Amino acid sequence: MRPLLFLALAAQLFAAEKVKPDVLHRPSPIPDRIILTWSADPSTTQSVTWRTDKSVAEACAEIAPSTAGPQFLKLAQRIAARTEALKSESYEALYHAVEFTGLKPDTPYLYRVGDGANWSEWNQFRTASADPRAPLEFIYVGDAQNDIWAMWSRVIRQSLLDAPRARFIVHAGDLVNRSARDEEWGEWFMAPGWIIRSIPSLPTPGNHEYPSKGALNANWKPQFTLPGNGVPGLEETNYYIDIHGLRLISLNSNEKQDEQAAWLDQLLAANPHPWVICAFHHPIFSTARGRDNKRLRETWQPVFDRHAVDMVLTGHDHTYGRTNVMSGAPPVKSKSGTVYVVSVSGPKMYRHDKARVHARIAEDTQLFQVIRIAGGRLSYEARTAAGELFDAFDLVKQKNRPNRLVPKPGLSPPSPRGQAGSPASTSQ
Numbered sequence: 001m002r003p004l005l006f007l008a009l010a011a012q013l014f015a016a017e018k019v020k021p022d023v024l025h026r027p028s029p030i031p032d033r034i035i036l037t038w039s040a041d042p043s044t045t046q047s048v049t050w051r052t053d054k055s056v057a058e059a060c061a062e063i064a065p066s067t068a069g070p071q072f073l074k075l076a077q078r079i080a081a082r083t084e085a086l087k088s089e090s091y092e093a094l095y096h097a098v099e100f101t102g103l104k105p106d107t108p109y110l111y112r113v114g115d116g117a118n119w120s121e122w123n124q125f126r127t128a129s130a131d132p133r134a135p136l137e138f139i140y141v142g143d144a145q146n147d148i149w150a151m152w153s154r155v156i157r158q159s160l161l162d163a164p165r166a167r168f169i170v171h172a173g174d175l176v177n178r179s180a181r182d183e184e185w186g187e188w189f190m191a192p193g194w195i196i197r198s199i200p201s202l203p204t205p206g207n208h209e210y211p212s213k214g215a216l217n218a219n220w221k222p223q224f225t226l227p228g229n230g231v232p233g234l235e236e237t238n239y240y241i242d243i244h245g246l247r248l249i250s251l252n253s254n255e256k257q258d259e260q261a262a263w264l265d266q267l268l269a270a271n272p273h274p275w276v277i278c279a280f281h282h283p284i285f286s287t288a289r290g291r292d293n294k295r296l297r298e299t300w301q302p303v304f305d306r307h308a309v310d311m312v313l314t315g316h317d318h319t320y321g322r323t324n325v326m327s328g329a330p331p332v333k334s335k336s337g338t339v340y341v342v343s344v345s346g347p348k349m350y351r352h353d354k355a356r357v358h359a360r361i362a363e364d365t366q367l368f369q370v371i372r373i374a375g376g377r378l379s380y381e382a383r384t385a386a387g388e389l390f391d392a393f394d395l396v397k398q399k400n401r402p403n404r405l406v407p408k409p410g411l412s413p414p415s416p417r418g419q420a421g422s423p424a425s426t427s428q
């Protein structure tokens with residue numbers, strides 16, 4: 001046999017075999033897909049959800065106040081979990097959830113999840129402060145969606161390096177591409193690693209979490225433990241939390257838009273907090289001509305204007321677009337004005353062809369955003385996957401007037417297409 005032919009045959013014989021996704025993401029008795037979320041007050045409660053295989057009979061969690069050494073082990077309290085089964089295309093799993101309650105505000109705790117024999121590591125989190133004036137830092141990301149393990153991991157990990165004191169992470173929909181494929185959710189939980197075990201996530205569903213017949217993907221509710229304080233029927237997708245003087249609202253842009261407009265109007269009429277940010281998937285100021293969500297804009301923007309919502313965080317368009325402070329047409333003359341953001345964190349990219357409404361745009365760029373609030377000032381940063389600062393400004397509260405937007409000096413100028421003029425209704 002010729003040496004080259006022999007080598008080719010040998011290479012074929014010993015070629016690495018790709019591990020099949022349904023093997024890689026199969027559940028076991030060891031807890032995985034562990035994620036912190038909130039279902040109630042973030043200063044006194046903390047929810048955790050995780051997955052095992054069907055062999056686990058009695059899942060539970062343990063929690064203790066954090067100590068400098070191992071002394072906390074003596075303080076641990078055990079809490080039984082609520083468990084539900086979920087059958088995917090490839091296997092059946094159990095999802096377990098515990099809500100820790102009666103916690104002290106602004107205090108570090110340790111927890112682990114398991115079944116008495118098999119345990120996760122002890123993970124640390126910190127409860128929110130009960131003081132509405134406490135400063136706040138959080139992360140917001142647009143669609144992760146594609147090649148999540150391979151190419152989203154670096155973005156979500158870099159975000160924490162730039163915002164190490166982040167109190168939570170907002171995921172603005174399309175977390176995965178084919179939500180009926182459990183393996184994609186497996187990638188979504190693997191990519192951030194321990195980050196989502198220590199920092200709560202606040203996800204809002206995108207159209208890819210509504211794969212067929214207008215129904216929310218079956219994974220969503222078992223794997224996320226979120227508030228049920230929104231429109232009836234939209235539990236854990238339309239909800240709000242109050243944290244450090246911010247009312248953070250998840251709207252579900254996939255269904256019941258009219259009902260949510262009425263709910264939001266009522267919710268914001270009685271809002272005691274100085275800052276309001278809404279997160280949902282479909283932008284009401286799209287970055288592409290063919291992707292306009294006119295009906296959604298007509299339904300929700302009057303409510304944002306009426307209540308001076310400070311920022312709206314969205315995804316869906318796989319580009320970056322950020323407006324100045326703006327209100328609807330004709331401009332509302334009250335203390336109104338909102339900054340609208342479209343962003344993308346995963347590697348799927350579209351074109352930007354509607355720059356007129358956006359002050360800053362990007363294509364072919366994976367981004368994450370860091371938002372910090374201290375008193376009457378909100379500081380916003382959009383950073384690229386490589387960690388470079390791409391967009392930044394401050395929003396400053398003004399009495400009975402729209403927020404003043406102060407751009408950060410020294411940023412590289414946006415592309416000429418991004419300079420295509422400010423919208424008529426912009427006020428800065």
Ligand SMILES: [Fe+2]
Pocket residue numbers: 143145174206316317318
């Ligand atoms: Fe998407």
